[in-house]
Amino acid sequence: MTGRTRTARTGYRCTECGHQAAQWVGRCPGCQAWGTLEQHAARVVATRRVAAGAPSTPARRIGDVELDTARARTTGVDELDRVLGGGLVPGAVVLLAGEPGVGKSTLLLEVAAKAAAKGRRVLYVTGEESAGQVRLRAERTNAVHDELYLAAESDLGAIVGHLETLTPDLLVVDSVQTMSTADADGAVGGVTQVRAVTVALTALAKERGLPVILVGHVTKDGSIAGPRVLEHLVDVVLSFEGDKHSTLRMVRGVKNRFGPADEVGCFELRDEGIVGLADPSGLFLARFGATREAVVPGTAVTVVMDGRRPLLAEVQALVAGRDIASPRRAVSGLDSARVAMLLAVLERRVGIKLHDAEVFTATVGGMKVLEPAADLALALAIASAKRDLALPPDLVVIGEIGLAGEVRRVAGVQRRLAEAARLGFTRALVPPDSDVKPNGMRIQEVGDLALVVDGIR
Template sequence: MAKNKNVFICQECGYEAPKWFGKCPGCSNWNTMVEEKKETQVMSRSTGISSNNKPESIVEIKSGEFERYNTGIEELNRVLGGGMVKGSLTLISGEPGIGKSTLLLQTANNIALNIGKVLYVSGEESGEQIKIRGDRVGNISPNLYILSETNLELIEGHIDSINPVFIIIDSIQTLFKPSITSAPGSVAQVRECSNELMRISKTKNIPLFIVAHVTKQGELAGPRVLEHMVDTVLSFEGERTQEFRILRTMKNRFGTTSEIGVFEMLQTGLKEISNPSEVFLEETNFNNEGSVVIGIMEGTRPILVEIQALVSETKSNFPRRTAVGVDTSRLSLILAVLEKKLKIPFYSSDVYVNVVGGLNIEGTYGDLGLALALISSARGNSLKINKSMIIGEIGLTGEVRPIVLCERLVNEGIKMGFENIVIPARNKDKIQVKGENIIGVSSLREAVNKVF
């Protein structure tokens, strides 16, 4: 038996309340509570067991490799963990105009050319608009089917008639179920439509990609249950004014979450970048003050990027601290260490930090390089060692701490032609790579003495 009642649901986080609140108690956003009708099922307790599933020991359960599709885009395969798993549900998000639809159209076309029929369902664009984008990509397969529809029941009927091997839904906020009275994009519609799409994907063993909108803060719009429900969550990052795009994994049940894919946006679509280090360092001038090349690890891939710092004297009582691509709390920590241990005054200067290419640095690989870039700008001198790469973590006592996978970064630096590579001393004692161009440092002061 079903009962209907009205509840207020936050359209940002899905928080439910029996009355209206101006400020959501769940996510603290204002004016996001909307009244919706909610149907609850009153279930009677069953005395019998309707399922044939029985508990079994974990050692008796057979495990094997997942059957995957090759997307035809190696950078996407890397992020997904080796390819697209059959029967998986993947959520991809990103800011408007970043290239989500272009990436999915190229993926759909590759699978249609090599595997079988693909259904691209769009609730935001007409078939003619998608065809224009397809003409730019070129070599469109006749097995790629376009459907402009938002009614989920009709979409499921077309899926049964076409029997595709891959489905794309663009976007989940435009779909609706006629049995749900709330508007498309509401929490109730998103939740129910996601449940139906998961059922279709799992029962028919079809990989399915869902496009989701993002909020002004860059987070996924809609209830958090959407992220918990899917198998993989991808985030497409980058600035629309820049040509590089970063595809990052936020959740992956079939692989690691530390891999990234790098793309370049061209007029003909997205071009994958197989060697990001070469692209990020393409226009680097190694003699500029405040400029240092650092090495970081993104999953199993070593990447070299240029980090730039500008220290400018100010008369303001509250100096600015601006960082693009670097965590501001990490920047504040390094500035505090430099002031305490090396007596370099930053309290009367504005500090600006930028990672060239739009990459966001995570972890502590770039600490030493960032510190030396700040010192270089503050002193007005470039590094005295030619074409150098800096790797290392800085501790609160001023020591340079070792990092993991240092040897892979050193090999990448040698391959890219760097003449001097500064690494933590404890890493130098352990790595197999030897040479005069490998400089080991144990403290921040020692690093400054060797590079300036």
Template sequence: MVEEIEQNHPEDRRNRVSLTGERAQPTKLKDVVFKKETRVQTELAELNRVLGGGVVPGSLVLIGGDPGIGKSTLLLQVSHQLAATGGTVLYVSGEESAQQIKLRAERLGSSDTDFYLYAETDMGEISRTIENLKPDYVIIDSIQTMTQPDITSVAGSVSQVRETTAELLKLAKTNGIAIFIVGHVTKEGNIAGPRMLEHMVDTVLYFEGEKHHSFRILRAVKNRFGSTNEIGIFEMRESGLVEVANPSQVFLEERLEGATGSAIVVAMEGSRPILVEVQALVTPTVFGNAKRTTTGLDFNRVSLIMAVLEKRAGLLLQNQDAYLKAAGGVKLNEPAIDLAVAVAIASSYKENGTEATECFIGEIGLTGEIRRVSSIEQRVKEASKLGFKKIYLPKNNMGEWTPPKGIELIPVATLGETLRKVFR
């Protein structure tokens, strides 16, 4: 329960009034003047793709991620690039002083950029500064440190986060200012604060990755201006975040030749096909109950596939421990990965490796059938581009499209048929 004190104001601060004094008025749809959506490109093509083609003026973008993952570094680089395009950028920090941000900017090589730094947490002062400065872009780092002066609860509380976000939403929509908000995440991985925070903003991005690995994944889970589930991949270096142009090659570069328990899948992340190695280690259990562990894969999906393998393909897995992971720290959660997971498990169980130039695409049903998947043409083209010669795919996906030259397509209808062809 959070106490909220009703405030009496002669003029409600929630009214949408622009910095030029214009108020929102009811307008007939046919009378609304529509200007073609303009987008501002940053130098990071990966970020542009995740945002749907660039930064949209008047948009409110929420970026969440674990502490130390690189959210502030990313936005500092973006501020530098947006300022270089001629826009006015205001970077508001509630967690660091201007001197600390200057030190980081020097490390990133962007300390001579003409954007404004403002170390403040009072939303009233920030609103007045925006009114005077009239910036094109505003970065708020972070929303949990901002406070509305007329609300008595502490910073980071439900009411404070909700009201400060509502104020930023009003500023963005009435003045065409693109605002980026940094949000802390809870230990469950969700953005801290009320769930309605994600409903209020236009775009929600999650910055993911392991602290002990250099790769970072920027994932869109909501986007009013583009595709959801789009991802951008970056590498954290001493000089900042550098985009990874060919992530498929990065995920496959450390694959061992002839290793058992390994299978390659072409997964779709938004509109982008990515080749990822699925690894499995199946070993006899020494305890009564077999252990199942997954990393980057859905645990329930893996359990279902192992049950189908046992029932439909005759693999005795009930007394086997199974450890599965998606290599490279990426998370796979689409039906088309089923066949690669099944082949990786069978490969480890049979001690029989797959060929280095073959990959597997397909969804597995409970009766052991291989079901069709979406975007098959894009997946095959991506595999061909990286030198793969043989692709196992659902029989029902063999339609009126022409595969690239030099690649062999092997249509399969059932899981048993696939395993017979792979491990013949």
């Protein structure tokens, strides 16, 4: 039995992000796009009382619920399993988003081939490429298998028909923005169509216990394209990142209902496909290990935490010229605002004159270092470049720097040092009161940037 109902006023919805507004405006408050708000029909929105209905399944004690349906099954790609929390859970819907050409289709074709090699039937649906184009990529990456089925479809009804015929154990849809359904209005790739297709595929996944992987596009600012509700509907959201000038690729967990949401998987894009990197630290060091030859001035090694994963990174600096009226400040792979702050601290607190010199800072291997824990390493690299004196090759530097020139504590120092020790580094500079175990390393706690820089002789 229901009580009174009331009808909502006619409103407006953004076709790009799904933001709703009571009145029309030229620019969407949600995504800042112009001219995207469209009027939508009134609807019945509320009731006072709802009649009781028969439950679909009886309520049970939580201890009596079976766990077999929630256990992850490995994909065969170790780095992806790390991010997923062990593998794919039956009925899980995974959204993999990334920029065009970053390698999403290559990675998922590898996942599909690994699953097929284990005897699971896989249906790979492509709406962006022809079946022949996908077959050519599969030949190049050795991903052709009898249990891997390919369908070039863009209609949801056709996909459901393939599911009825094949009954696969894994479904890959590339991409969700190219799919459409006759049950929803709007253009292909629009908010209404994307939402309707995702809702339908999610319902099928839960009903059949079928893991589904969806490929999603991103906008020019790097966020996932489509309505925000898309990320709420799926169980796992993964971000596939990479620089087009580098072979390094990273899968970063954004949301995960079945495991940690801060894990990172590392891959390398090669001619024969995409390969997981269990130990990627060597990519970020110009000269790997503590046994390397003496480094040139202007380089320092630190350890950054990318999610839960400690990674060694080498930062480099070059200080050139003097008495330049308008010196340049070039930054690559680092936070430009952070670099500017460190330059000011070095000049004001340490006495290193940099205002009339050009300063270039960068990371090695295309890595992006935004963590404040790399401040001390970058400051020492700049001081080393200015004084033309190299730091010891077996030294790793960890610490955040404040505006007063003090070295602040950072999280996870023990894990960072363990990774550095594993790769052969024998000395470390860390913030005071870090409370770490030596692990065979000579550890020195430093609290003031000026004292550390004065030690560079």
